[in-house]
Amino acid sequence: MAGDNKVGVLPLFFCWALTAVAFVAKALSTAATVPLILDTDDAMRLTMVHDFLDGQGWFDLVQHRLNTPYGALMHWSRLIDLPEASLLFLLRPAFGAAADIALVYAWPLLLLVPLLWLTARLALRLGGRAALWPGLLLSSLSLITLVEFAPGRLDHHAVQILLALAMLWCAVVALERPRFALGAGVAAGAALTIGIESLPVVGATIMAFGLAWVATARQSVALRDFGLSFALSTLLGLAQGVPPGRWLVPAADAISGTYALAAILCGLAFLVLSLLPLRTVPVRLGAGLVAGAIAVALVVLSFPAILAGPYGQMDPWLLANWVDRISEAEPLWTSFASGPVYVVAVAVPVVTGLAVVAWNIVRRPQERGAWLVYGLVLTIAFVVMLLQIRAARFAVPLAAPACAALIGATWHRMVRTNGFGPILAMLGSVAASAGLIVAVFGTLVVAAFPAYDAGTIDPNRPGRQSCLMPAAFADLAGLPPERIMTPIDLGSHMLLYTPHAVVAAPYHRNEQGVLDTFRFFNGPIEEGRAILRARGIALVAICPAMSEVRGLVAHTADSFVSLFAAGTLPGWLREMSAAGAPLKVYSVEP
Incomplete structure (x- = not known):
């Protein structure tokens, strides 16, 4: 059975090469009109990589040419600067002045490999061998992949997506193989270190391990291993990213003592709970709720500013006139008015994935635990996406394995059953799971209403x-x-x-x-x-x-x-x- 869970080098390479060629061709075809480095965050990331290679210190996260002449402290992690700077250093002798261009092509395409692999592994675990090829191909047909893993993308979101998938995969596998909880904990700590946008997925993973232990006491080993590895990796993240003099300085927008304390308390709570002889579900649930309440209370009492959120200390005028107007921070229903095609193309695969989760929870009792863990994380990602459309960058990749399981099941039924019904079901599952296909249909629908279509075009x-x-x-x-x-x-x-x-x-x-x-x-x-x-x-x-x-x-x-x-x-x-x-x-x- 172990061999059945392997992705295989040839399928992985084929899908990666196909996607990479398409991405490179698209970038080259639009090079005359669309900047390769279009996003401001990608431009700033490459600027920080240049400064790092030019000798700026590891702990010196001030952008000295910003807020001139005073400089501005950034909240980003060197954990992204380091591999990008290392790759750029290796590329410079061969490419010279074009090394930056080589980097912005190479980095996202390299990250595409673990994206395909993680998606396929999770699809295999949930849907069996029939889900392998859909798991590999769906990532290539996702609008999130088209944005976050395309040439020109240097920001940290792609790595956060990979860590979210790693967390989820390890959490599902840990139900049967508890040592995988260590991987989930390390991924959770690394995700928080790189950026607090990962907080909802990390919180969902914490809940998943806690509820799995509540449901069955034999999950105590996984509970303990996740808690300890999460606490340790977050502490290491704080130590490598923040100078000792600032460890106790509260910050809600980046790795800080606030999140390190929360991780330590989580680790201690999970360790203690795993050691207690709590024999019934109600007792374990009550103990877990008490431990969670104590941990939250201690964090809030130690760092009360956390309640105001990452922008809590900002000038109210900036919040109302700048932060609140950022398009990617809008709720889904607001974004729909200005960009209906994108919203539908990211929402439909996630809703499809949630429907697959619900179906399997009801119809496959022998696999219910895995689908419950998966569904909890995906549901929380979806709720956050409803509140802020930018969370689609997490929800859509997390939904892909469930959609792959659906396509695999409908394909299996189609080849074993005569008639048009199974064929239509298989085609419908593909159409509902692939964001790119949804976007094509959405574009055709919007184009049928010229007045509305013209209103969504930005002439500037x-x-x-x-x-x-x-x-x-x-x-x-x-x-x-x-x-x-x-x-x-x-x-x-x-x-x-x-x-x-x-x-x-x-x-x-x-x-x-x-x-x-x-x-x-x-x-x-x-x-x-x-x-x-x-x-x-x-x-x-x-x-x-x-x-x-x-x-x-x-x-x-x-x-x-x-x-x-x-x-x-x-x-x-x-x-x-x-x-x-x-x-x-x-x-x-x-």
Whole structure:
């Protein structure tokens, strides 16, 4: 039976190669119009990798050219910088100036291998051999894979997805092989260390091990091993990522003493519970609830700021006018109005996966434990996705193994049964499980309503993309280092492609820089001039297609935004950009 659970090198390589070729072909075909590094986080990540290779310290997470001239502390983990920097170091002798391009192709395509493998292993465990090929192929037909594992993607989300799948797979296998709980605990600690976006999946995994122990006392070994490995890996994550002087400084937006204490208490609680002779389900449930309540109370009493969440200490104006307007933080029903195709394409596979879970819980009592663990994690991921659409990056990959099991079952029935019913059932299972197929159907439906279709098209998108092409920064890159005021969404690319420093990029820890940027563009121009003077800003660079320049928030009649729209900027802003250039650059005259 052990051999039946192997993915196999040839199927894995075939599906990886097929997907990689498609991704590379897409990137090359759009290279003239779509920046390879499009997302601001990917640009900032590569900037941090450059700084790390240039000698910036492991514990020095300040982006010294951001919030100029003061610098801004980032909340990201070196655990992503290290492998990317190592790969870039190895690529530079062979590729020279093109090493960055080689990196942004190689890194996400390398991560595609464990994505396919983990999905297939979990599909095999849930659906048997018939689910192997669907498990390998569904990841390639997912919109999340198209975004998070495509060339140009350097941010940490792909690694978080892999760790979420590893947690879930280990949790399911640990029901029969308790030592796999160690892997789940290590993955959970690593996921929290890299970014707290993984917190809901980590919390769901903790609940899964706890409830599995409540259901049957023989899960005490897995409970203990998960708790101890989770606590230890989180402590190691804190030690490697935060200097000792800041271990007790509370932070809700990154690995900190707050999360380390929670992990330690979880580990201690699971250890004690595993050792107690609690013989009945009600007694174990009561003991677990008491232990959980004590752990939560101790964390809140020690670090009460955790109740306010990762943005709890931010300026209320920024929360209302910036953070709350981030499109990926919108609930699913709000996102549907502006991007129905994407929302449907990520929601349908997850709902399909949940339906498969429910069916198997009812119809396969011998496998009920595995499906209950799987269903708990997937349900929590789905609920979080309803509240914030960006959580689809977790929910959709986690749903793929269940969808693969469905396709495998319908295929098995089709080849054994005559008639059109089984054929239609198999085709329907594929259509409901593959986000790319759902997106194609959704696009056709939206196109049938031209008025609505036109309303969902952003006419400024090509202009924004042209501003983020490397060529747009060529002239600026040739100038000696200066301090530049840019729109917030232009800051990361300015840092990547030029030697200059900027006031803001879209990172909440740079609160003062973001506030000053909003005030410069939207407040009275003379107050904006005072901000430039205080920071020693020599240049102002804008992308006219960006929403910040077109009036993202309320602005005064004498603001930069208003004066630029009217073509009446003051004389102390002297344009120095070439005619037709994507970026407009102004020197700040005395």
